[in-house]
Amino acid sequence: xxxxxxxxxxxxxxxxxxxxxxxxxxxxxxxxxxxxxxxxxxxxxxxxxxxxxxxxxxxxxxxxxxxxxxxxxxxxxxxxxxxxxxxxxxxxxxxxxxxxxxxxxxxxxxxxxxxxxxxxxxxxxxxxxxxxxxxxxxxxxxxxxxxxxxxxxxxxxxxxxxxxxxxxxxxxxxxxxxxxxxxxxxxxxxxxxxxxxxxxxxxxxxxxxxxxxxxxxxxxxxxxxxxxxxxxxxxxxxxxxxxxxxxxxxxxxxxxxxxxxxxxxxxxxxxxxxxxxxxxxxxxxxxxxxxxxxxxxxxxxxxxxxxxxxxxxxxxxxxxxxxxxxxxxxxxxxxxxxxxxxxxxxxxxxxxxxxxxxxxxxxxxxxxxxxxxxxxxxxxxxxxxxxxxxxxxxxxxxxxxxxxxxxxxxxxxxxxxxxxxxxxxxxxxxxxxxxxxxxxxxxxxxxxxxxxxxxxxxxxxxxxxxxxxxxxxxxxxxxxxxxxxxxxxxxxxxxxxxxxxxxxxxxxxxxxxxxxxxxxxxxxxxxxxxxxxxxxxxxxxxxxxxxxxxxxx
Ligand code: ATP
Numbered sequence: 001x002x003x004x005x006x007x008x009x010x011x012x013x014x015x016x017x018x019x020x021x022x023x024x025x026x027x028x029x030x031x032x033x034x035x036x037x038x039x040x041x042x043x044x045x046x047x048x049x050x051x052x053x054x055x056x057x058x059x060x061x062x063x064x065x066x067x068x069x070x071x072x073x074x075x076x077x078x079x080x081x082x083x084x085x086x087x088x089x090x091x092x093x094x095x096x097x098x099x100x101x102x103x104x105x106x107x108x109x110x111x112x113x114x115x116x117x118x119x120x121x122x123x124x125x126x127x128x129x130x131x132x133x134x135x136x137x138x139x140x141x142x143x144x145x146x147x148x149x150x151x152x153x154x155x156x157x158x159x160x161x162x163x164x165x166x167x168x169x170x171x172x173x174x175x176x177x178x179x180x181x182x183x184x185x186x187x188x189x190x191x192x193x194x195x196x197x198x199x200x201x202x203x204x205x206x207x208x209x210x211x212x213x214x215x216x217x218x219x220x221x222x223x224x225x226x227x228x229x230x231x232x233x234x235x236x237x238x239x240x241x242x243x244x245x246x247x248x249x250x251x252x253x254x255x256x257x258x259x260x261x262x263x264x265x266x267x268x269x270x271x272x273x274x275x276x277x278x279x280x281x282x283x284x285x286x287x288x289x290x291x292x293x294x295x296x297x298x299x300x301x302x303x304x305x306x307x308x309x310x311x312x313x314x315x316x317x318x319x320x321x322x323x324x325x326x327x328x329x330x331x332x333x334x335x336x337x338x339x340x341x342x343x344x345x346x347x348x349x350x351x352x353x354x355x356x357x358x359x360x361x362x363x364x365x366x367x368x369x370x371x372x373x374x375x376x377x378x379x380x381x382x383x384x385x386x387x388x389x390x391x392x393x394x395x396x397x398x399x400x401x402x403x404x405x406x407x408x409x410x411x412x413x414x415x416x417x418x419x420x421x422x423x424x425x426x427x428x429x430x431x432x433x434x435x436x437x438x439x440x441x442x443x444x445x446x447x448x449x450x451x452x453x454x455x456x457x458x459x460x461x462x463x464x465x466x467x468x469x470x471x472x473x474x475x476x477x478x479x480x481x482x483x484x485x486x487x488x489x490x491x492x493x494x495x496x497x498x499x500x501x502x503x504x505x506x507x508x509x510x511x512x513x514x515x516x517x518x519x520x521x522x523x524x525x526x527x528x529x530x531x532x533x534x535x536x537x538x539x540x541x542x543x544x545x546x547x548x549x550x551x552x553x
Contacts, residue, residue: 006316013316013427014196016443020503022046022199022423032238034237035193035201037416042503045453045484047204047419050284052184054206055451057280058181065179065208066172070160072185073151079136081339082332084152089132092191097125103191104130135188137201153187158410160331161209165344165440176346176406177260177269179210183415195317197416204415210273211406213348214330215265216370219397220363221354225265227496231272252489266306269409270327274309277323277411281311285448286425290314291322303380304331313421322421323413330405334377335403345398345405350401363400370404371396426504445504455483455552457500461512463489472511475526479509482545483552497529506531507548515541 018022021040025032039047059067073134079085091104100123137153140146154160161168161180168180183206193199218225260272274293282288292312301308306327313322337344355363374395378388398404426445433439449455456478469489477488486505488496493510500508508529517523525538528547541548 009316009424009427010196012443013423016427016502017043017423021073023419035190035199036345037197037200039419042055042453043419046422046447046451046504047415049453050418050422051204051206051415051453054280055181055183057283058179058206058208063211064174064177065181066168066174068161068164068180068182069184070157070164070167070182072154072187073139074154074160074163075142076151077339078154078159078163078336079152081335083335084136084155084159085134088136088155089134090191091130092133093130094128095123095125096128098123100125101191102127108463109324113226133189133191135190137187137189154185155188156186156412157182157184157205157207158209158412159332161207162336162344163340165209165211165333165336166342169346176348177210177212179208180355181206181208183207195315195320197420198315198317198320200416205412207234207410207412208273209332210269210409210411211255212264212266212269212409213351214370214373214407216264216366216373216399217348217351217404218263220358220366222263224263226261226263226268228267228271231264231268255493266327266329266407266409269307270307270325273409273411274311274325276310277325277413281322283448284311284422285446285452286421290421290425292319294321302326302328304329304377312419313424313425316419320417322417323411325409325411328408328410329373329377330407331377332408338381345403348402348404350402351399352403355400355402367396367399370399379514416427422447442498442502444501444531447504447506449506449552452504453484453507454486454500454503455479455507456485456548457496457505458485458487459493459496459508459510460489461493461510467516468511468513471515475509475511475544478541479545479548482549497534501531506533506552509544514538 006261014023018025020042022043024038024040026036026038027033055067059065068342076085079088092101093104094101136155137152139153140149141151142149161182161434165180169176169178172178185202185205186205187202190199190201193201197203213221238273260269264272278288278291278293281291290312290313294310294312296305296308296310306329307327308319308324311318311323311325333344336342358366371392375388375392378391379385383391395405423445426447428444428446429441430444431439431441447453456479458472458479460472462468463501472489476485479485486500486503488499490496491499497508510527510529514522514529515524522538524541526541526544528537528539528544529535
């Protein structure tokens with residue numbers, strides 16, 4: 001529960017975000033629209049940086065993940081197959097007195113003093129019974145507004161990945177294990193949007209579906225399945241000791257997981273992705289101490305999930321989910337296979353060869369396990385005993401031919417929640433007292449340079465000295481093709497530094513008379529000021545770009 005101090009902090013953050021152009025209320029001039037937020041100039045840059053870092057980490061820096069950019073509106077059958085049409089709902093209740101509408105699982109309900117069998121909200125009004133409220137936004141495709149034209153704004157980006165699984169597999173020439181990554185908008189008609197951007201109705205997700213071999217296949221090929229405990233931990237000792245913001249190269253080398261092994265089953269891959277994702281957060285400035293892993297209890301898991309870890313962040317309003325990493329079995333591809341009638345399995349030559357060499361006892365045991373899993377899934381989906389046995393038998397017989405439906409590990413992160421976490425984490429205040437004894441408190445956003453909206457402020461010491469201005473513009477133009485820089489010549493240098501501190505700019509570059517050669521040995525050097533401690537360093541203009549680049553990327 002957030003206390004008054006945390007609420008004050010949240011208020012300060014919301015007001016700073018508006019004042020400095022990070023986040024605005026959507027449609028503000030019309031009174032706003034609940035659950036929708038716009039990102040202003042600094043927010044748009046911050047968001048772009050975060051998405052790009054995720055994309056680069058997930059796709060360009062790896063051989064085993066390919067990207068996708070799918071449409072927001074897709075065939076409505078996709079949402080039937082995924083279960084969203086039937087079950088993607090929250091329990092909603094209305095308060096008959098205050099007319100408030102709540103998520104039944106989110107109010108502080110108490111039994112009605114008059115009628116204890118009834119729940120009442122804090123206002124003590126009587127509440128309606130909970131009813132399921134589907135969170136998908138519905139629309140119509142084409143000119144006719146009838147049942148057949150109903151479509152949905154996607155409530156998650158993941159389903160497009162499953163629907164395009166075969167196309168990506170074939171065109172990217174990947175082999176299982178491999179992943180498909182996507183960043184994009186998602187829409188949920190949340191009953192009660194709250195906590196600023198944390199729970200919005202329109203938001204962005206960064207999702208990876210990482211397809212892996214079922215454990216029976218791993219065992220057939222490797223003779224064993226590595227346990228999660230065997231995956232040596234990317235030791236926090238290693239990481240905590242070695243990550244330094246001043247040396248970004250330490251971030252990529254810290255906490256390295258061992259190279260993936262062919263005997264990894266779903267548990268090992270799941271653990272691997274939990275570690276990779278935490279490493280990502282650390283690499284953009286969220287220390288491990290601000291994060292928590294919450295391993296869902298068996299009774300909390302979706303029926304198809306083998307495990308799910310929520311990565312939580314300590315927001316001022318409570319410790320809440322930033323990302324979920326779920327081991328989703330082969331549920332999604334299986335559903336799309338049944339609903340579309342198109343095969344979603346893969347052929348694996350290694351499996352076919354290995355299967356032929358297995359002792360009968362072993363192949364029988366693996367066959368049986370695979371069969372049982374397939375049958376359990378079909379039964380849960382309401383398929384009758386007889387067809388379920390027949391289909392499961394066919395699926396298990398596929399193993400000998402090298403065929404199976406991949407399982408999947410899904411790290412699913414929200415961009416907007418991450419932006420809010422980064423702003424919250426970066427927020428700090430300093431109080432300074434001038435020589436006349438007047439003190440002033442100002443804000444510094446201590447963003448990691450990799451996510452900072454502006455990487456460098458470029459400033460001539462004085463605005464009215466054309467030589468200084470000319471040189472400063474030269475420096476700005478030298479840096480601009482490589483990073484977002486902000487040229488500022490308005491006001492005292494102290495004020496300009498303070499403005500950049502508040503925007504989270506990690507470095508300010510000042511062009512002064514020494515740059516022009518007043519002290520000949522300092523000619524063509526600039527002062528670089530560090531945001532977090534005000535430290536200054538003199539750097540040659542010719543060196544500046546190379547000095548900055550590894551720090552901000
Ligand atoms: P919650 O329990 O908080 O509603 P969820 O478990 O439904 O979240 P997922 O369906 O797993 O969320 O979505 C993956 C990620 O998408 C979440 O971890 C979160 O970062 C983001 N996300 C989900 N719903 C919202 C929302 N309404 N506003 C902003 N981000 C969201």
